[in-house]
Amino acid sequence: MNGAQALIRTLVACGVDTCFANPGTSEMHFVAQLDAVPEMRAVLGLFEGVVTGAADGYGRMADRPAVTLLHLGPGLGNGIANLHNARRARTPVVNLVGDHATYHRHYDAPLTSDIESLARNVSGWFRSSASTAALPRDAAEAVSAARSAPGRVATLVLPADVSWDDGGVPAAPVAPLVAGRVPEEIIDVAAQALRSGEPAAVLIGGRAVRERGLVAAHRVAARSGAKVLGETFPARLERGAGLPPLERLSYLAEFASAQLAGLRRLVVVDCRAPVSFFAYPGKPSYLVPDDCEVIILAGDGDDPVGALEALADAVGAAPDAAPVAPSSRPAPPTGALTGPAVAAALGALLPEGAIVSDEAQTSGVWAPDATAGAPRHDWLTLCGGAIGQGMPLATGAAVACPDRPVISLQADGSAMYTLQSLWTQAREGLDVTTIMCSNHAYAILDLELSRVGVEKPGPRALGLLDISTPPIDFVALAHGMGVPATRPADSAALMNDLSAALTEPGPHLIDVEIPRG
């Protein structure tokens, strides 16, 4: 058995059975062995950003890693932006990067580069496998690292000769590190802070924004009078009717500061104390009020849900104290297409168990409210700020959850980074409905231009934020990659098109032309 086959068998034994791939010559032995190990499913992406973003979406929904397959340093480079997002989301990903044969590297052939320097940028674990004998154990350790709490990108470099040499023996799984129980002393400190009677909040993120964490945080709040806040960009938020609702911190530091104003105690659970996304002249970067004490209840590697449940018990909260969102849907929109109309259509039609990949930027600000009372669903956001994540993420989520409808709520500017996702959706017959919010602008930069203090921007500056010339025709682009697409003329047509897309299996795209900003 060569190294490649032993590697694939080890991955499968470790619970990694999905490979998002964009291979080249140095990965051909791995590719050839896919026929020997049919338990491994290979999903082709036409661009590495699709591959890595799909691995992120898969990992968020499956709670176990997929493996990527990338071609040397440049292939990894193309995947860096979405690996950055996965790193920020703390998604388990096994990031497999093919390399030249070990003895070939020093010849500095054209595709040679310093892969490690690139990989370190996004990886919580890194190893370049040195031999076929070591490879299976390296793979098992990579999976273990990826799965160890709270989850991370583990990059394994696979030299071609390590892959093709014979003598591979599959390795047994290596147990990942599980989340650690938070010591009682820390629970007590948090409980005491909440009992102080001072204005307080519990800020939750990461694993704490799924049902159990939400329930526990809201129990704490109901008993202590603290408010519950959610991190701005959660990796996977469980929400909808019957679940405790979550007020997320605003992306806009001005608004986030208002949400935090007056607090004297902030209990932080599985996320960071809030900082401004960008710096702005004369404005603070750190958003917690000066006189607010921050208590880290659970950080990286801790069990945030257990800690919240212990805290709820410590403050004496009743088991059923958490409020839940009532079932409600907005009225179907009528008239012209606008951001609020898109949100209302989504809220009116969102199916039970849906997964929403939200990269709608300025066009999507109304969507969370409009879907708050829709049937239970998952909401995935852009944790790392590197745009071009939404469509790959939706693709990977659909691979992970073939029985759940996926909505890709997408801004047009961001879509153009990784639009090749549509082809993979068509090839795999994935049930992804893309709602393309086409305002023909980098509209968020209009806002940012004023926020950074630019008054009266000139036509050349504004020209760089405008993508209306030539207009991008997403219906044509979707058709070009085998995805059925429509462009509704008004809200009634949008309701029809969205309803049809959600009913039919396979991918669809709805291009919604909405006014800018």
Add this chain to the structure above:
Amino acid sequence: MNGAQALIRTLVACGVDTCFANPGTSEMHFVAQLDAVPEMRAVLGLFEGVVTGAADGYGRMADRPAVTLLHLGPGLGNGIANLHNARRARTPVVNLVGDHATYHRHYDAPLTSDIESLARNVSGWFRSSASTAALPRDAAEAVSAARSAPGRVATLVLPADVSWDDGGVPAAPVAPLVAGRVPEEIIDVAAQALRSGEPAAVLIGGRAVRERGLVAAHRVAARSGAKVLGETFPARLERGAGLPPLERLSYLAEFASAQLAGLRRLVVVDCRAPVSFFAYPGKPSYLVPDDCEVIILAGDGDDPVGALEALADAVGAAPDAAPVAPSSRPAPPTGALTGPAVAAALGALLPEGAIVSDEAQTSGVWAPDATAGAPRHDWLTLCGGAIGQGMPLATGAAVACPDRPVISLQADGSAMYTLQSLWTQAREGLDVTTIMCSNHAYAILDLELSRVGVEKPGPRALGLLDISTPPIDFVALAHGMGVPATRPADSAALMNDLSAALTEPGPHLIDVEIPRG
């Protein structure tokens, strides 16, 4: 004057007046100052791989750098693959990467990452500017580094506060290091080697494959009996009727070894001694015969053309000894569309002064022969092996040379990495004719699969090389980005469409369906 304006004024003073940009919030002050310095032209790309590949194409044709504008680590990540190609091409590029404000970095906001580790992978020069006072001089030094022989990617990181703070004073240009004269002793060594009477070749690349270098190398050959070989993937090869022809080393190591077989002396000029592009089981990586002496006539930073001219004189070559390619064009193709038919159409119609960006891979192997006697033109190839370069390179070449027709000879699989180039071509009205060779496969990997020793690949392996399902419709994709496109049914229609595209200004795409392999 703020830092951004002082930076732009410095760049312009240093001869850098074109900015390929995909900016975000941290770059908004730079963007705002574009109106204050209209000498700087900003060209928007919808994806950073377009931006960096265009800067490569621009630099190759203009012989001076453009400046990029990228958004933090993830934006740089998206640009890495084509910066890798630019590094291998030794193209002068000033790679400007926006960053958080200096004081904001330690908050580890979502978009924060280790930019330097990414940048070092592709940069021959790196600096993160520390203050508004230092910024203009940093920029002048970046330009100098980019322009210093033989040319390199110089990355300058621009923190937002360094950009927005006041007190910027434009800096004067810093003289680049010019190519060094090769010592006479080395010329003598090479001359002696060639006088030995042993089988010899002069292998030229880099700057030596433009007219003067070609003439000098062929003078040497005519006098000494050596043969002239060209590196496999030259950055910019001047060729066509009236210029000395160049036999390039084959990409396939098997063929390259045959070209090198029997040589006892190899004089290497502005390129590397040949190595195999990839390693293959049981095959050598270093392609020079064991008993062949390698003489490096001119390496990085040396003046290769001066060295070749000195060598020609040293061996006593006549000034007019270099043969030139006769003017000739292939007969217009007829019948079905094939790779040879595409090549014949290109050879039949290639306009005087054209620039060809060649990323046609297996579909393009006939094109160099078919155009060898066409009117004089430039031929740009993929120096770094990171596919997805061709269309951005054509875009940048067209910006650098608005009066010259650009042909983007493109493979379909490679096209899908940076297809967004079409939008920039449409927006800027660039005279680029894309000939899309659609064989619906990563056909080169079919070949590589057998070259790495895989016998009888299975259906799952072959499935990863097949991009026919769904078929990619490049006419629809081009229309979706505002580029007129056609799909000729046969060779006669291809001749018509190509002739029309070359006659009309602005971008066009011709989707040529050809058989795989």
